[in-house]
Amino acid sequence: MLTTKRWCSILLIVLTLWAGAAWGETLDRIVAVVNGDVILYSELQEKVRQVEKISPESKPADATLQPQFERQVLNQIIQERLTEQEVRRMKIAVSDREVDAAVDSLKRENNFTDAQFEYVVQQGGQTIEQFRSGIKKELERSRLLERVLKSKTVITDEQVDAYLKNAKTDEGNTKERLRLSIIFLPTSEGAQGKDADDVEKLAREIHRRLKGGGDFAKLAKEYSKGPAPEEGGDIGYIAAEELAPDIASAVRGLNANDVSEVVKAPAGYYIVKVVDVQREKLDSGDSSARDKARRALFQREMSRKFEEWIKELEARSFIQVSL
Missing domain, CATH: 1.10.4030.10 (Porin chaperone SurA, peptide-binding domain)
Known part of the structure; x- marks a missing residue:
């Protein structure tokens, strides 16, 4: 026969399993x-x-x-x-x-x-x-x-012509291309607290060194986890409209050799250097544009x-x- 103590132990196990199942269902349900x-x-x-x-x-x-x-x-x-x-x-x-x-x-x-x-x-x-x-x-x-x-x-050529015509009206007759160098410090998925704070502190320390005359290419090679770190983070020319809103806002109005503030993005922190700025006229006959x-x-x-x-x-x- 089962003793009272044994019955209590079984009941406790059953209740624990039931509570765990109920809790799991709350967390992950259909x-x-x-x-x-x-x-x-x-x-x-x-x-x-x-x-x-x-x-x-x-x-x-x-x-x-x-x-x-x-x-x-x-x-x-x-x-x-x-x-x-x-x-x-x-x-x-x-x-x-x-x-x-x-x-x-x-x-x-x-x-x-x-x-x-x-x-x-x-x-x-x-x-x-x-x-x-x-x-x-x-x-x-x-x-x-x-x-x-x-x-x-x-899609007809007439539709493409109309689209490019509207693009000229909306954006003016020139297209801005920026040559950028990037330092990117990622945060881990869902990072918060100390981990995220440490990444932000490092980004701001790098930014402080850049403002003090630090070499962007050297710091990119040392710290950046983004594209082209061995080239000092230089990603070449990119159209302004291809930039994420936060990055576009950070570099807007910057001249050649200017460095942005630290930019917080969903994946981590960016520091961006504008190496050069090009402005070219829009050409509706350009094959890549079409x-x-x-x-x-x-x-x-x-x-x-x-x-x-x-x-x-x-x-x-x-x-x-x-x-």
């Missing part, structure tokens, strides 16, 4: 079911962190609006899940070679060196692997829509078609939300 596919709260939180990292301005300043923001992100996950299901159902495949070609095309359109490309991706809060994954999904979505709609999206305009118009049209298609798909799918 927030949506999409045609039988489950979306967990942990997946939602990871996506929220990604969105906030790539677009810090999207995070609600008012904490009471956070549930609404989470619901918007959940809707995005649901649409991604529906798209993935259709890609699998229709057996659409995109190879690594095709992703390579798309990335190379993007570099050519923007005249990016490898260091410039790494910098642009990094300042957007992504790794190269995450960026490539996004390109792959973009290609899959394009092929999916072409197959579903049974038509290709064609390629870039054509891609922008293509993306705009694909987004419009996708919004129409995904609403129809949602209407005929089984979606249960419990957030």
Whole structure:
């Protein structure tokens, strides 16, 4: 027979396991079911962190609006899940070679060196692997829509001309390109407290040394974890509109050889030196400008078609939300 003490021990174990299971369920529960596919709260939180990292301005300043923001992100996950299901159902495949070609095309359109490309991706809060994954999904979505709609999206020369004409009106007749050198100090994912403080202190110490006449290239080689550290952080010329808002704001108005203040970004801290400034007239006949305009118009049209298609798909799918 079990003694009273033994019964109490068993009861304590059972209660402990039940409490642990209940606590785990609270932390990670089902927030949506999409045609039988489950979306967990942990997946939602990871996506929220990604969105906030790539677009810090999207995070609600008012904490009471956070549930609404989470619901918007959940809707995005649901649409991604529906798209993935259709890609699998229709057996659409995109190879690594095709992703390579798309990335190379993007570099050519923007005249990016490898260091410039790494910098642009990094300042957007992504790794190269995450960026490539996004390109792959973009290609899959394009092929999916072409197959579903049974038509290709064609951008005419007239549309490109109109786009470039509007760009001239909006930006003036000149384009500014900056030759930049970068010192980047990353913070680890979710870093806070002492770890984040230590990185910020180092960034401000480096900045103090630069203001005191320190050699930017030497300090970049010693400390930078960003692109081209062996070249002193020099990433070459980059168009002003390709800069992240925080970086663009930090270098606005700076002259050649000026150094920015310390810039806090989602992935870490930047110090930027303006090596040179070039201003050139916009030329609507320039092939790279036209390629870039054509891609922008293509993306705009694909987004419009996708919004129409995904609403129809949602209407005929089984979606249960419990957030």
